[in-house]
Amino acid sequence: WLINNGVYYTGRLGKFHSNPNKPLEVLTQAMNMYPRLSEAYFNAVEQISTNYGGKDYYGNTVDLKKIREEGQKQYLPKTYTFDDGAIVFKTGDKVTEEKVKRLYWAAKEVKAQYHRVIGKDGALEPGKADDVLTMVIYNNPDEYKRNSQLYGYDTNNGGIYIEGIGTFFTFERTPEQSRYSLEELFRHEFTHYLQGRYEVPGSWGQGEMYRNERLTWFEEGNAEFFAGSTRTNNVVPRKSIISGLSSDPAKRYTAERTLFSKYGEGVGNEKWDFYNYSFALQSYLYTHQFETFDKIQDLIRANDVNGYDAYRETLSKDPNLNKGYQDYMKQLIDNQGTYNTPQVSDDYLAEHAPKPLADVKKDITDVAKIKDATITKHNSQFFNTFTLEGTYTGGVTKGESEDWKAMSKQINQSLEQLAQKEWSGYKTVTAYFVNYRVNSNNQFEYDVVFHGVATGEEEKQAIKVNMNGPYNEILNEKVEFHSDGTESTGGKIVSYLWDFGDGTTSTEANPTHVYGKEGTYTAKLTVKDNKGKVGRGQTTVTVKKDEPAGHNYQEAKVLSFNKLSKGNMDRPNMAYMYTFNVTSPKEVDISVIDEQEIGINWDVYHESDLGNPVITGQADGNNIKGKFEAKPGKYYLVSFFDQENRKGTYSLLVK
Structure with a gap:
């Protein structure tokens, strides 16, 4: 620190020296004394370039641009390209290829959920630097500090996206170095890229919409919100962000304070608290007031500053909104243990068998009921991918918000049905829908986009x-x-x-x-x-590992067909929950053996109606059984018993 500041002020104040060449001589000595490309070396180079015309004491040219390029090659020697060159990673040599692949697929999960919510996927201003997204990942926090010297951007943060050059910077880290994993931070910064490209007109920080930090609460909370994106389960609250909400209700932000939050408010770490509360407000709106969430984003995308100001003011004074917001935060905190932090699954990294894209197209269009589909292959360094685009026509419209919910459920169900097929590549597929409209038959329609791994043609074999x-x-x-x-x-x-x-x-x-x-x-x-x-x-x-049955829908244990499962019930009037997927209409046969005859009962629910069971088991001795004709979708089997001071084991078979 002392050396770096000494070099810096030698350059900045040198012109006031009685002999202006003396500071230049000192800076030149510093360049030769300290290790090449070290922090002190770069400080000397920057001062010579800025204050002495790029010439050292001996008249030699000091080319800051070339030296930065040399430093970038040393600290970021690896480059990976994806999506026909539209996505580029530059990484340190200790950032593994596996991590890069995971981050690529994490970006696809976030992108899918983001476009679902904003309802558009066209760039607001094509031709800008963000036509190619570059992601710079250093080996560790110490090397990340070099970023200000290698690229000219300060790094007193966990990561930063610079819209003007279509690049974000971050670093690999250990749990001791950061409460958030690299994937979480990556998802956050990737959302900032999506905001700049698809949601907020103009350049970041410029224009009337950015004046007085109108969008600070929205952009940071939005990035924390979409960091919880999943492949088939929409956007979920992250356990790590919930932990940042105060356990004291009196210390929690009101809706008004959240909507008008700005950078730097508060003392110490409190100045970052608004990230957590802005996330919570947007998560609440997404879950319970989607029309409001949608309107906020529509006003921003339309660059309607007056409309945005008026609507934000109205929301800030709405007591019902604030009450719902407070109740939602209480629910998150009270149930914090039931949440996790989404990360991409190992399915993305598996070796997938060859499969012709024509077959992939047929499977997706059949399962998801897509019309007028086209499929396109994209080249990447480690694997190829595809995008399939088409049109989905739904039922009679019930209004945009209800139609959106129905479409989201339909797409999630289609992804889960595809994942049940033998080809493992379907477990890499994400999907979104945009451009809502109602046709002449009063049915809602969306343009739908699927994305996943493309493995090429399989061998023709008899x-x-x-x-x-x-x-x-x-x-x-x-x-x-x-x-x-x-x-x-x-x-x-x-x-x-x-x-x-x-x-x-x-x-x-x-x-x-x-x-x-x-x-x-x-x-x-x-x-x-x-x-x-x-x-x-x-x-x-x-x-x-064999896991016990869950006690809520989020923790329901996945069942395999035709495979006996064993369980233990030790808490009366507690639900013991399982789940299974049906990919095509078929008869399902369920049998639960009550081995200690403690009075076990069970119900089965379809995901579309969790209030009314599809079937209730009927006792035949100690065998509680039942059959039903199942339509496609996710089902939950809920078993329970009601005898106090009893415990018992059971065996369960779903065929």
């Missing part, structure tokens, strides 16, 4: 390989693999070779295997027929 996956299994329990449906055209399968993805293999047609570690595995099957032809397939196997 052998069809069916692995009956994907598999969701329990750690240290036997997994039953099946090759039913594998066949050879004009031949007979004579050999099987299973590779379970953990270093073990089997030559049985339908082997069993036990996984000793949690994780997502890629299982492969190679078969040969009696004519020497070879067929190959692969699927994913997700292995987790």
Whole structure:
């Protein structure tokens, strides 16, 4: 610190020296004394460039631009490109390729939810620097401090987006160095990029809309809000941000204070509290007053300053809004333990089997009921991706807000149905919908965009390989693999070779295997027929510890069909909750064995109506069972018993 300040003031105050060349001599000595590209070295270079015309004491040229480029290559030696060059990562050598891939997919989750909410996906001002988004990630906080010297932007923060150059800067970190993970901070800064490109006209900080910090509460709270974006579960409150809300109701922000928050208010860390409260207000509006949330964003996007001011003032004086906001924060704090912090799943990193894009297009359009679809392939460094665009026509309109909710549910359900198919690439697919309208038949319509991994054409082969996956299994329990449906055209399968993805293999047609570690595995099957032809397939196997049933919808335990589950009930009148997905209309058969006869009952609910059960189990001795015709979607099985001072185990089978 002392050395750096000494170098700095030698340059700044040197012109007042009786011999102006003396400070230049000192700066030149500093350049040669301190390690090249160190902080002190850069300070000397900057002072010579700024105050001495870019010439050192001996008349040599000191080219700050070239030295910065040299420093960028040293501290950020790796470059990765995605989406035909529209996304670029520049990283330190210790930022792993896996982390870069995860951040790319995190950006896609945020982008999908962002466009759903604002209802548009066209750039406000094409041709600006943000046509290409560059993301700079340093190895650690110390190297991040070099950013002001390498790029000219200060770094007294966890990350910063500079709209004028379409670039944001941040760093890898440990839990001890930051309460937020790199992925959380990345999601936050990526949202700032989306705001500048799709929501707020003009350049950041310029124009009447930015005067008097009109948008400070909105932009920072909005970035914290969309950091909770998920692939299929909309935008959820993050546990890490909820922890920043005060447990004392008297210390929580009012809606009025939140709506008029500015940078720098408060003392110490309190000056950042408005991020948390602005998040909470926008999360409340998203969940309970979507029309209000939508109107705020429409006014901003239209650059309607007077309309925005008037509406913000009206909202700030609305006692019902403030009460709902306070109640919502209380709910978040009281239930903090039930929330988590969204991060991209390992499914994105799995090795996905080849699949023709024509087949992907057919699957998506069939499941999601998309018309007039087109599919486009994009090139990236590690993998290729696709975007599929088309039109969805819904039912008779119930108004924009209700139509939006119906569309969001429809898209989420489609993504979950696709994920149940054998091709694991469907677990990378995100989707959004824009350009709401009502057609001449009074039906609502949206343009819909799907995005996911593209693995290329599969080999043309006369052998069809069916692995009956994907598999969701329990750690240290036997997994039953099946090759039913594998066949050879004009031949007979004579050999099987299973590779379970953990270093073990089997030559049985339908082997069993036990996984000793949690994780997502890629299982492969190679078969040969009696004519020497070879067929190959692969699927994913997700292995987790056996978890108890959850006690709310968020924590419901996922069930696999045709696989016996065991459980223990020890709390009367408490719900024990499971969930399963149905991808096409079929009969579902449920059986629960009440092993200690404690009086177990169960109901099944469809996600579209959690107030009325689809079916209630009927007792046949200690077997509580039932069948029903299931339409596609997510179902919740809720089991319970009501006898005090009793405990009991049960077994559960859904077929």
